[in-house]
Amino acid sequence: MRAAVMFGAGDVQVRQVPDARLVQPTDAVVRVTHAAICGSDLWRYRKMPPSTAGVRIGHEFIGVVEEVGAEVTAVRRGDLVLAPFKWSDGTCEICRDGLPNCCPNGGFWGGELDGGQGEAVRVPQADGTLMPLPMDPDDPRLPAVLALSDVLCTGHHAALAARVRPGATVAVVGDGAVGLCGVLAAARLGAERIVILGRHARRTDLARRFGAVEVVPERGAAAVERVRELTGGHGAHAVLECVGTGEALRDALDMARPGGAVGYVGVPQDGDGVDVRRFYRRNVTLAGGTAPARAHAPELLPDVLSGRLDASAVFDRTVGLDDVPDGYRAMAGREALKVLVRP
Known part of the structure; x- marks a missing residue:
């Protein structure tokens, strides 16, 4: 064969x-x-x-x-x-x-x-x-x-790990197929406002079709600041990390609001970890893994x-x-x- x-x-x-x-x-x-x-x-x-x-x-x-x-x-x-x-x-x-x-x-x-x-x-x-x-x-x-x-089960797993619930504000890091499916999953679970982080118009347009209402093309600290601006300075209730790099995970943790959660499903690529002090004092939960x-x-x-x-x-x-x-x-x-x- x-x-x-x-x-x-x-x-x-x-x-x-x-x-x-x-x-x-x-x-x-x-x-x-x-x-x-x-x-x-x-x-x-x-x-x-x-x-x-x-x-x-x-x-x-x-x-x-x-x-x-x-x-x-x-x-x-x-x-x-x-x-x-x-x-x-x-x-x-x-x-x-x-x-x-x-x-x-x-x-x-x-x-x-x-x-x-x-x-x-x-x-x-x-x-x-x-x-x-x-x-x-x-x-x-x-x-x-x-x-x-x-990809759809993986996006759903990210949404569950990030504790997406009705009325939540959700940020999705990554505009690949998993990130886009994360948008679908968050919308299915009742998220009120979904923000997609991406800079490829065809993908972010599809994210809007799937339920995203805002697009953040910035990366790094600028992306974190933009998400905070969009959420009244507090950050998102739930953040879906769908990339797999240390930088993406750190950004996801930084853009979660106090008491929020990050669901990570991006396949880890660079081995870079995160300093728990980055989110310890804000009571941010980190959960996820292989779907x-x-x-x-x-x-x-x-x-x-x-x-x-x-x-x-x-x-x-x-x-x-x-x-x-x-x-x-x-x-x-x-x-x-x-x-x-x-x-």
């Missing part, structure tokens, strides 16, 4: 790889119908050292079950399913606590395993991982559903299917599998926000 393989910074190729197949009785094989390139894939695309073996890539996909192992009971051949960005058993103590992303028997797609940017994927722990969808493979709502594999997408997706799916929660507009370019390298170049060059892949 064909799949996208990354061989180093800026080097993505579509290659013939071994066919996805059952290895364990808890496995399923899924033929991919919809996949995506994620902003987090770009960090590796920009920095990965050269590799002769390459790594498989892609962690967001929808597909049709083609085979199931002898112990799989939750899905069957022919089912349309959503895969979250991590696989998990769904039965261990950590999964039962609502953190399937931390499952000790789980893991990430890609690397030595099949990645979502390919024709098919072997899915370990299929019963705990895959979510059946009450739809046909040609349903036009599937791009909106695909967002539940990562438990498999736990959030069932709650959000009804609103996605009804159209109340529609993130499909973050996909502003569609490519076939052979054109995945061009999709990476487009996202890295900010010619595209998020690329939808149709193998």
Whole structure:
């Protein structure tokens, strides 16, 4: 079968790889119908050292079950399913606590395993991982559903961690797909006023469509000061940090009001920490981390299917599998926000 393989910074190729197949009785094989390139894939695309073996890539996909192992009971051949960005058993103590992303028997797609940017994927722990969808493979709502594999659940996780509530003022740091989904999530939870920090007009225009009422293009101390000006000098009740750099996290903490909260979901990139004295005296809460997408997706799916929660507009370019390298170049060059892949 064909799949996208990354061989180093800026080097993505579509290659013939071994066919996805059952290895364990808890496995399923899924033929991919919809996949995506994620902003987090770009960090590796920009920095990965050269590799002769390459790594498989892609962690967001929808597909049709083609085979199931002898112990799989939750899905069957022919089912349309959503895969979250991590696989998990769904039965261990950590999964039962609502953190399937931390499952000790789980893991990430890609690397030595099949990645979502390919024709098919072997899915370990299929019963705990895959979510059946009450739809046909040609349903036009599937791009909106695909967002539940990562970015929409991640934006929702940021909003929950930041304690967004009805009437709250929310600042969203980052105008990528996760930040934009954070705007959607905050609006769904009843935020009264949402401010997006970004300087790319196409993205901030979309943020306004999703519910933002103000745009702050400044960065650093100037951005913090602007958010404070917009909030009567106090800062935001809730701040969603959707970038992943130390600078973005420090700015997010500085723009939270006393008693406010910061939800951080940006994949950490530079290792720069924060001085707790920066927010200790203001009683600001810091929470977040990797989103438990498999736990959030069932709650959000009804609103996605009804159209109340529609993130499909973050996909502003569609490519076939052979054109995945061009999709990476487009996202890295900010010619595209998020690329939808149709193998």
